[in-house]
Amino acid sequence: MMFNGYNEGLVESIRLWLREDVGAGDVTAAVTVPAGHQSKGIIHAKEEGVAAGLPVAALVFEVVDPALTFKALVKDGDPVAKGTVLAEVEGSTHSILTGERLALNLLQRLSGVATRTRKYVDALQGLPVRLVDTRKTTPGHRMLExxxxxVGGGANHRFGLYDAVMIKDNHIKGAGGIAPAVQRARAAIPHTMTIEVETENLQQVDEALSAGADIIMLDNMAPGLMKEAVGRIKARAPHVTVEASGxxxxxxxxEIAETGVDVISVGRLTYSFDSLDISLDLNERKEG
Known part of the structure; x- marks a missing residue:
């Protein structure tokens, strides 16, 4: 099974996560459930939210036991009510119990991220602004989060330190200012890579504009100041993307979106979410 066009690295991670949880084997299942026992597991939501991660859960069970049958009953991105059956997994009871916790952990976390994201997207209804995430992700889970x-309706900022230049306060200090930082970056990067500069006041905004930044981040600015900054940027360089953050x-x-920014980045999407409450129950049992 492919997940979003990506499989090999995710399978390797799943095997690592299974080793952490299962170790040499599920002792409880081994001593309580007869060998060859077959079951159907019903995965259901215990609260409303947005489903996300069903292909990942399917891949967990496939790695545990390719003979298991996983059937998703909703799609990633679907809103689900309390009690909604998300999926069914059928086959060896031992195998279902072995993969249950990891599959649910991933499904709960990803659905939690999607649910929180959807709330932010809904809060921006009617405004032409893009909601994006940040690098504030769980180590090892960035691709999934x-x-x-x-899935929740947001978009992605850069994936890592390697795919865009983002000049922040400490880079500015190390470079000796915004202008030399942008100048050095422009001379070194390919023409396909963008340069973003973090600014905290109007003076820095002007410096970033003069330096030729492609994206200007307005960091922790009050809405009034942010609106003034947006007006200044669009008057001088309408092609420059303006991002609000902090x-x-x-x-x-x-209120932040009403200032006219193009993009709003929100770290809370991936570092301050509540996992969706999802459970697996065995409801059909038979001897193999």
Whole structure:
């Protein structure tokens, strides 16, 4: 089974995560459930939210036991109510129990990210602004969590330190200013790579504009100051993308969007979410 066009690395991770949980084997299942016992596991939501990670859960069970049959009953991105059956997995009871916890852990976390993202997307209804995530992800789970953001209706910022230049306060200090930082970056990177500069005040905004930044981030600015900065940027360089970042919440995001920024980045999408409560119950048992 392929997941979003990517399989080999995810399978390797799943095997590593299974070794962490299963070790030499599931002792409890081995001593309580007869060999050859067959079951059907019903995976259901215990609260409302947005489903995400069903192909990942399917891949977990496939890695555990290719003979297991996994059937998704909803699609990633579907809103689900409390009690909705998300999927069924059928086959060896030992195998289902071995993969259960990892499959649910991933499904719960990714659905939690998608659910939170959808709330932020809904809060921006009617405004032409793009919601994106950040690099504030769980180590080892970035690809999955960023996938869940897309499932929830958001978009991805850079994936890592390697795919875009983002000049932040410490880079500016190390380079000796915004202008030399942008100049050195422009001379070194390919023409296909963008340069983003983080700014905290109007003076830095002007410096970033003069230096030729492709994207200007307005970091932790009050809405009034942010609106002034957007006006200044669009008047001088309408092609420059303006990003708002810092202390964005469901209560503040609409006001931030009204300032005219193009993009709002929200770290809370992947570091401050509640996992969706999802469970697996065996409801059909038979001897193999």
């Amino acid at each position: 960023k996938y869940a953001v897309r 202390n964005v919440s469901l209560q503040t995001i609409y």
